[in-house]
Amino acid sequence: MSSTANKPVKTAIAGLGRAGWNIHGRAIKQRQEQGKRDFDVVAVIDPLDERLKEAEATFPGCKGFKDWKTFLKEKNGAEFIVIATQSVAHGPMSIDALKAGLHVMTEKPMAMSVKEADKMIAAAKKAKRILTIHQNRRTDPDVHHLLHIFKSGILGKVFMIKQYSSHFARRNDWQTLRKFGGGTLNNTCPHTIDQLLLLLESPVKDVWGDLQACVTAGNAEDHVKVLIRGKNGRVIDMEVTSAYAFGQPGWQVMGTLGSLRQEGDEFVIKHLDPKKLKKLKADPSMAVPDRKYGVIGGEQLEWQETRVKAKDPQFAVNFYDRLYDSIRNKKKLFITPESVREQLRVIEMARRGTKFV
Numbered sequence: 001m002s003s004t005a006n007k008p009v010k011t012a013i014a015g016l017g018r019a020g021w022n023i024h025g026r027a028i029k030q031r032q033e034q035g036k037r038d039f040d041v042v043a044v045i046d047p048l049d050e051r052l053k054e055a056e057a058t059f060p061g062c063k064g065f066k067d068w069k070t071f072l073k074e075k076n077g078a079e080f081i082v083i084a085t086q087s088v089a090h091g092p093m094s095i096d097a098l099k100a101g102l103h104v105m106t107e108k109p110m111a112m113s114v115k116e117a118d119k120m121i122a123a124a125k126k127a128k129r130i131l132t133i134h135q136n137r138r139t140d141p142d143v144h145h146l147l148h149i150f151k152s153g154i155l156g157k158v159f160m161i162k163q164y165s166s167h168f169a170r171r172n173d174w175q176t177l178r179k180f181g182g183g184t185l186n187n188t189c190p191h192t193i194d195q196l197l198l199l200l201e202s203p204v205k206d207v208w209g210d211l212q213a214c215v216t217a218g219n220a221e222d223h224v225k226v227l228i229r230g231k232n233g234r235v236i237d238m239e240v241t242s243a244y245a246f247g248q249p250g251w252q253v254m255g256t257l258g259s260l261r262q263e264g265d266e267f268v269i270k271h272l273d274p275k276k277l278k279k280l281k282a283d284p285s286m287a288v289p290d291r292k293y294g295v296i297g298g299e300q301l302e303w304q305e306t307r308v309k310a311k312d313p314q315f316a317v318n319f320y321d322r323l324y325d326s327i328r329n330k331k332k333l334f335i336t337p338e339s340v341r342e343q344l345r346v347i348e349m350a351r352r353g354t355k356f357v
């Protein structure tokens, strides 16, 4: 057993904003308040003095750094860093930190391109350090519940999944500017695409995307439509927009034996028992008897309806628990950089042919 086994992971956080402070600083603080001493914040990096002071006051022994290079030299004992700065900086800062001997978890988006992601993966291999990405929505229980439902066969062969997320939201922060890696495809869609690639259950065959800038300031897209087809023939229809003032149904799934739709916090599944379906053979007759539609001779489908809790807690995963196991107990990484590279490939394909390449 190594000398660090079971000791708190000495953590640095770069960028103390909405993600760095509100998500990561808070998660580590909450774990400590629950009596878990598995992560400790020993260093923070941010140009803003008041944010450094706030972190130093929250985590005893934590040292604030205004300058990235100074931190990389001193580290104050850090062995792991969370990078939660503007998206365009994730790649270069991850590589710097890996070279300085730190394990790295960068916020999404992992990188600005597949090429940059490859450099990060190579840097992690060379440094023999962990590189992971905060794809926290990969822990969402509804996604794992859907996978469980697909595997049960209740829907038959799943051939289409729709995921629409909409609101009408104006904004004008750096996330609306392409030079910082802003825009909906880099900001919200890394979560959505990450989940959808799990649900595709197949390598990606092709991708079509339409990006538009509609209601936000800046020069980045705020409306994203993407179609993804897997090599297994399954199609994903994804829409993430800041320019539609109505809500839309959550998950919708089509299968050859049934359909699933999210209603509030439930999945509603309408399904047929294949044993009760008579085998159909196409009838080539020129005229349809009695000018009727549907199955010739008539058929009454016996629909069954099942309602289940969408976010069933049995499918919940705790991100920081899994991370600790990878850093301290050498357990398989929950989010591998290679899996996120595939997401970046989809993002690049979705940009093709649009003005947001």
Ligand SMILES: NC(=O)c1ccc[n+]([C@@H]2O[C@H](COP(=O)([O-])OP(=O)(O)OC[C@H]3O[C@@H](n4cnc5c(N)ncnc54)[C@H](O)[C@@H]3O)[C@@H](O)[C@H]2O)c1
Pocket (backbone or CB within 6 Å): 014, 015, 016, 017, 018, 019, 020, 023, 045, 046, 047, 048, 051, 068, 084, 085, 086, 087, 089, 107, 108, 109, 134, 135, 136, 186, 187
């Ligand atoms: N996983 C999630 O659910 C989630 C949620 C929010 C944001 N994010 C991601 O986190 C990243 C940060 O977004 P945000 O909303 O927290 O931004 P933010 O603007 O709220 O915070 C950015 C912070 O970084 C600091 N900063 C800027 N340049 C820096 C540098 N060179 N070194 C150190 N600190 C620097 C700023 O002073 C600020 O405190 C983005 O890439 C975003 O996509 C992820």
